[in-house]
Amino acid sequence: MEKLIEIRDMCKIYNPGENEVRALDHVNLDVYEGELVAIIGHSGSGKSTLMNMLGCLDVPTIGQYCLHGMDVSSLSDNDLSEIRNLEIGFIFQGFNLISNLTAMGNVELPLIYRGVGKAERTRLAYEALCMVGLEKRLDHKPSEMSGGQQQRVAIARAIAARPPVILADEPTGNLDSSSTKEIMGILRQLHSEGRTVIIITHDDDIAEQAKRIIRIMDGKIVEDIINENYQENYLEQKESGKDA
Amino acid sequence: MAQLLEYIKMALANIKANKGRSILTMLGIIIGISSVITIMAVGDGFEKEMNDQLNSMAGGQLYVYAGDEASNNEDYMNNDDMDAVESEIAGVTGTSPDYADYGTVLTPKGSFDLVLRGGGTAQQEVSALEMVGGRFYNQSDISTGNRVCVIKKNDAIKAFGTDDVLGMNLEVTLYNITIDLTIIGVSQDKNSDSMLFGYNTDRISLEMPYTTFESFGWETTDSIYGFYITTDGTLPSKEVADNTLKLLRDRHHAQTEDYYLLQDFNDQLATVNNTMGMITGFISLVAGISLLVGGIGVMNIMLVSVTERTREIGIRKSLGAKTGSIMLQFLAESAIIACIGGLIGVALGLLMAHGICSLPMLGFAPGVKVSTILLATLFSSGIGIFFGIYPARKAAKLSPIEALRRN
Numbered sequence: 001m002e003k004l005i006e007i008r009d010m011c012k013i014y015n016p017g018e019n020e021v022r023a024l025d026h027v028n029l030d031v032y033e034g035e036l037v038a039i040i041g042h043s044g045s046g047k048s049t050l051m052n053m054l055g056c057l058d059v060p061t062i063g064q065y066c067l068h069g070m071d072v073s074s075l076s077d078n079d080l081s082e083i084r085n086l087e088i089g090f091i092f093q094g095f096n097l098i099s100n101l102t103a104m105g106n107v108e109l110p111l112i113y114r115g116v117g118k119a120e121r122t123r124l125a126y127e128a129l130c131m132v133g134l135e136k137r138l139d140h141k142p143s144e145m146s147g148g149q150q151q152r153v154a155i156a157r158a159i160a161a162r163p164p165v166i167l168a169d170e171p172t173g174n175l176d177s178s179s180t181k182e183i184m185g186i187l188r189q190l191h192s193e194g195r196t197v198i199i200i201t202h203d204d205d206i207a208e209q210a211k212r213i214i215r216i217m218d219g220k221i222v223e224d225i226i227n228e229n230y231q232e233n234y235l236e237q238k239e240s241g242k243d244a
Numbered sequence: 245m246a247q248l249l250e251y252i253k254m255a256l257a258n259i260k261a262n263k264g265r266s267i268l269t270m271l272g273i274i275i276g277i278s279s280v281i282t283i284m285a286v287g288d289g290f291e292k293e294m295n296d297q298l299n300s301m302a303g304g305q306l307y308v309y310a311g312d313e314a315s316n317n318e319d320y321m322n323n324d325d326m327d328a329v330e331s332e333i334a335g336v337t338g339t340s341p342d343y344a345d346y347g348t349v350l351t352p353k354g355s356f357d358l359v360l361r362g363g364g365t366a367q368q369e370v371s372a373l374e375m376v377g378g379r380f381y382n383q384s385d386i387s388t389g390n391r392v393c394v395i396k397k398n399d400a401i402k403a404f405g406t407d408d409v410l411g412m413n414l415e416v417t418l419y420n421i422t423i424d425l426t427i428i429g430v431s432q433d434k435n436s437d438s439m440l441f442g443y444n445t446d447r448i449s450l451e452m453p454y455t456t457f458e459s460f461g462w463e464t465t466d467s468i469y470g471f472y473i474t475t476d477g478t479l480p481s482k483e484v485a486d487n488t489l490k491l492l493r494d495r496h497h498a499q500t501e502d503y504y505l506l507q508d509f510n511d512q513l514a515t516v517n518n519t520m521g522m523i524t525g526f527i528s529l530v531a532g533i534s535l536l537v538g539g540i541g542v543m544n545i546m547l548v549s550v551t552e553r554t555r556e557i558g559i560r561k562s563l564g565a566k567t568g569s570i571m572l573q574f575l576a577e578s579a580i581i582a583c584i585g586g587l588i589g590v591a592l593g594l595l596m597a598h599g600i601c602s603l604p605m606l607g608f609a610p611g612v613k614v615s616t617i618l619l620a621t622l623f624s625s626g627i628g629i630f631f632g633i634y635p636a637r638k639a640a641k642l643s644p645i646e647a648l649r650r651n
């Protein structure tokens with residue numbers, strides 16, 4: 001598998017000088033194509049900051065970030081927009097849907113900016129919404145949907161344009177256990193289709209479902225292990241285990 | 245380019261989502277554009293009306309008359325002077341003293357008050373008449389003082405119940421002298437819609453050679469206070485005027501420049517047009533200022549909108565919107581608001597112009613030019629784009645992460 005992400009000595013320092021916060025502190029990280037990674041850490045440990053870096057939303061204070069072997073720290077705003085559009089599907093902590101657009105409208109957004117024509121766009125967005133089980137909620141606005149449904153719209157939006165990398169920041173943050181299960185199922189399915197999926201969480205149960213677990217604390221990577229308990233059909237196993 | 249359509253759709257959706265605010269923003273543009281359109285339409289209509297009026301009055305184009313000194317000396321002009329001007333001055337096509345007096349006329353339909361006008365070779369043009377039957381009186385009618393006349397078509401119908409009146413006689417009484425005039429022509433006004441002079445009366449008016457007044461005992465050929473001169477337009481009227489005055493001074497051995505004076509209707513026309521232009525210009529300036537204020541209103545609302553929608557902008561950018569995409573979306577929004585405002589303004593302006601122009605004391609058609617409407621619409625969109633640039637840039641330049649962090 002090709003190396004997808006290569007982070008060298010990355011620091012993100014907020015408010016340099018007095019009151020400075022080292023949200024990322026000399027982070028080194030390699031992620032290969034097709035991996036299913038969980039980044040776990042306590043609140044305030046720098047997970048979201050790291051995801052913003054991975055997603056080319058923010059630039060590091062020091063250090064280097066190569067995506068597909070290309071150093072992105074030197075790219076212009078517009079180039080970064082293009083990379084985000086083509087390479088990355090974001091699922092944000094807090095859904096970040098546009099409130100006056102319908103589910104369909106929200107899912108179509110990345111496709112619009114990619115320049116996909118109306119017919120193709122509608123088809124892809126519909127497919128994505130079907131995949132997350134929202135084919136009955138196409139014309140609903142975010143305010144007319146439950147939290148779990150909104151999160152699924154956000155997932156549909158991230159996967160509609162079929163980007164090779166999915167970045168999910170607390171995708172199950174405020175959902176009940178059955179919604180959590182559904183959403184984890186979708187993410188694992190995306191992974192099994194060959195996409196690189198990076199899930200950020202503070203929940204060990206969620207992290208347990210990934211192949212590789214990276215623990216982050218105070219902006220530093222303190223642990224980076226292969227999950228020995230990982231099973232392709234984790235959910236089913238757990239279900240049957242319960243029943244027995 | 246296909247993308248542009250998407251941005252326009254986004255903009256429209258957003259305008260619809262903020263209906264009340266969008267309409268209030270449009271109001272500034274609506275007021276500005278509608279006042280510009282009203283002023284232009286009323287102004288152009290008035291100018292056109294004035295021109296028609298003056299043109300019909302200015303059929304004679306030049307009017308020469310005795311100055312103070314000549315008047316004091318009672319050194320008026322005579323028919324020989326008129327003939328000399330007509331034959332010696334290049335570019336002159338006719339002359340007429342345009343006499344008029346009131347009498348009565350007896351017709352098969354009864355007796356009517358009469359306006360009797362006596363003119364020279366230029367009279368048809370001076371009175372702005374066109375013939376619908378027969379002929380106008382000519383040079384030989386004038387030199388012999390023939391008892392002929394030309395009647396207006398509607399007067400003929402009043403007098404005879406028909407306009408087939410050629411060769412008929414009218415019994416005309418003036419200064420207690422009654423004479424039969426033979427109708428040789430039927431005419432009508434060239435500018436029949438004329439507002440100030442086209443009023444309908446019970447009077448009948450007749451045109452006859454000015455020399456025919458002599459049949460009523462009025463000595464017309466000697467002391468002519470002033471007369472009209474028509475020109476063929478080949479020479480500048482200034483030149484014709486100067487030559488005429490010089491000839492008259494020579495003929496009367498006058499010493500002073502202003503012995504005879506001359507009124508040039510072309511000058512008056514130009515003066516009226518100038519004044520109108522200045523008035524329209526000034527009011528347009530005021531309207532322009534209100535448009536500017538409207539534009540600033542658009543900018544203000546767009547700035548508010550950008551601030552309100554910072555998060556939306558952040559989401560769009562994080563999903564791959566480029567600086568240009570955001571910029572276009574916001575520009576499209578301000579341009580559409582201003583353009584719709586402009587269109588409503590045009591409609592409202594035309595309505596107001598019609599309202600004003602149909603007021604009883606005015607009563608002329610507003611002058612509506614397609615170019616004005618097109619220009620107003622383009623201009624209002626331009627305002628939207630111009631005043632939208634700053635907010636749109638502000639939106640487009642937001643860093644996605646900063647924008648997402650804000651509420």
Ligand SMILES: Nc1ncnc2c1ncn2[C@@H]1O[C@H](COP(=O)(O)OP(=O)(O)OP(=O)(O)O)[C@@H](O)[C@H]1O
Pocket residue numbers: 014015021022023041042043044045046047048049050093202
């Ligand atoms: N814009 C900012 N300015 C200053 N400090 C910031 C900023 N953003 C984040 N931080 C700080 O950086 C640290 C890491 O924040 P981050 O959002 O990455 O945490 P997190 O691991 O995602 O936490 P959570 O699980 O609560 O989402 C925190 O201490 C936070 O206070």
Ligand SMILES: [Mg+2]
Pocket residue numbers: 047048049093169
């Ligand atoms: Mg976070």
